[in-house]
Amino acid sequence: MEKKQFVALFAGGLVGWTLVQGLLALLPVYAVRLGADPANAGNYLAVAFLALTMGTLVTGWLSDRFQRRRLLIVVAGLANIPATWLMGQATALWQLAVLTAIVWFFTGILFTAASILTGLFAAEAERGKIFGILAVNTSLGALIGGTLSGPIVNQWGYAGLFWIAALCWALLSATALFLRDKVVVAVQHEPLSTVTAKPSTGGAFYLLLLANIFAFGAGFVAILGRPLLMDKMGFDPAAISGVVAVGGAVSLPFPVLLGWLSDRIGRSWLIVLCFVLGAAGLVALAASTLLWHFWLSSILLAAVGVSLGIGPALVTDLVPPESLGTALAWYGFAPTTGGILGFALTGYAIQSFGMTTTFIAGALLTLVATTFVVQVQRLRAAALA
Numbered sequence: 001m002e003k004k005q006f007v008a009l010f011a012g013g014l015v016g017w018t019l020v021q022g023l024l025a026l027l028p029v030y031a032v033r034l035g036a037d038p039a040n041a042g043n044y045l046a047v048a049f050l051a052l053t054m055g056t057l058v059t060g061w062l063s064d065r066f067q068r069r070r071l072l073i074v075v076a077g078l079a080n081i082p083a084t085w086l087m088g089q090a091t092a093l094w095q096l097a098v099l100t101a102i103v104w105f106f107t108g109i110l111f112t113a114a115s116i117l118t119g120l121f122a123a124e125a126e127r128g129k130i131f132g133i134l135a136v137n138t139s140l141g142a143l144i145g146g147t148l149s150g151p152i153v154n155q156w157g158y159a160g161l162f163w164i165a166a167l168c169w170a171l172l173s174a175t176a177l178f179l180r181d182k183v184v185v186a187v188q189h190e191p192l193s194t195v196t197a198k199p200s201t202g203g204a205f206y207l208l209l210l211a212n213i214f215a216f217g218a219g220f221v222a223i224l225g226r227p228l229l230m231d232k233m234g235f236d237p238a239a240i241s242g243v244v245a246v247g248g249a250v251s252l253p254f255p256v257l258l259g260w261l262s263d264r265i266g267r268s269w270l271i272v273l274c275f276v277l278g279a280a281g282l283v284a285l286a287a288s289t290l291l292w293h294f295w296l297s298s299i300l301l302a303a304v305g306v307s308l309g310i311g312p313a314l315v316t317d318l319v320p321p322e323s324l325g326t327a328l329a330w331y332g333f334a335p336t337t338g339g340i341l342g343f344a345l346t347g348y349a350i351q352s353f354g355m356t357t358t359f360i361a362g363a364l365l366t367l368v369a370t371t372f373v374v375q376v377q378r379l380r381a382a383a384l385a
Helices: 002-025 027-034 038-066 070-089 093-121 124-176 191-193 198-232 237-251 254-265 268-286 291-309 311-318 320-354 355-384
Strands: none
Touching: 002 093, 002 124, 002 237, 027 038, 027 093, 027 198, 038 070, 038 198, 038 320, 070 124, 070 237, 070 320, 093 124, 093 237, 093 311, 093 320, 124 237, 124 254, 124 291, 124 311, 198 237, 198 268, 198 291, 198 311, 198 355, 237 291, 237 355, 254 268, 254 291, 254 311, 268 291, 268 311, 291 311, 311 320, 311 355, 320 355
16 A cells, blocks of 8 residues: 555544544543433434444445545544534434434444455455554544543633534645545456356354444443533543543554554454453453543453454455455444444443443343354355365
8 A cells, every 4th residue: 555545644643543533432421411311312323433434334325336435534524513513502302313313324324434454455355454553543632632632622612622623624624635535347257267266255254243243332331421420420421531531542452563563463353352352351440430440341342343444355255356445344334333222222231231231242242243253264264265
């Protein structure tokens, strides 16, 4: 991949993930300030992630049909400027829900278009490394966004936070102007070639999607439950968002390391490791009472996000190039679908069964996801044999 292309993708991803991580750390608390109970807060974030999912899927179709991924990033970033600013002016939960859905829809377009460009320009031998380095933005964004968002709210309130975030979307659109796009022509395969290993590979791809729905759905249990629990315990916004920053800081080098390792020892088993650590993080969260307890939980839970640096590379291995746009869009669809289910069910579970039981249930779901990834590895090995 050309250096200019890589730098533009990295810079845009850093801005995007900083905004998402910084805002998401405090959105449940902001919803509570506007009158939401845990169930309504969960439904509010579920609607946002439904919009994110729709943006992700739409991008896959637009990418394959019109081949204008750079334009998608520019337009989506500009559209988020007024919508984000208006989030800080909301006076009712329904207003916040509508505006957040708009922002998250265009965010899905941004991230998916960038992921497709990465897959198209990264050579097979460097694919894990490139996706891994770009996935550093998940942790670096958590570090920067978590460090800044809480103190900004303490100083200027939520209106100030969303005003600053709105300006940052313009910066993201500017980075896209330096990207190069590529037109991909579908390859006409001979009838005989379509009877090869595609059925097994397809099965592995869909199992990977299912695993991500389970694992990320469980991870979003923590994203909703942790700030609500900390707010209930009396922690201020800076402490709540700071937990996200700690997880981002510790996990910062791992996307690159795991991406590099995935090119050498395989990707599936590294994803399994990430999911197991995420399950441990939910168990730690269930027992958290002190600030350092929440830090430890956040560090372990960050491993699930780190897997996003390996997953797209694995998807690129599993599908033909002419289907890559749609496949990566569906891969992005899986975590966001997990977010919809995780947020929607977590609020009701907290009200019905309490925080501790809800977090333990999330840990068990994450372990179930690991069994699916193991099967992905078996199917791929059989397809390549």
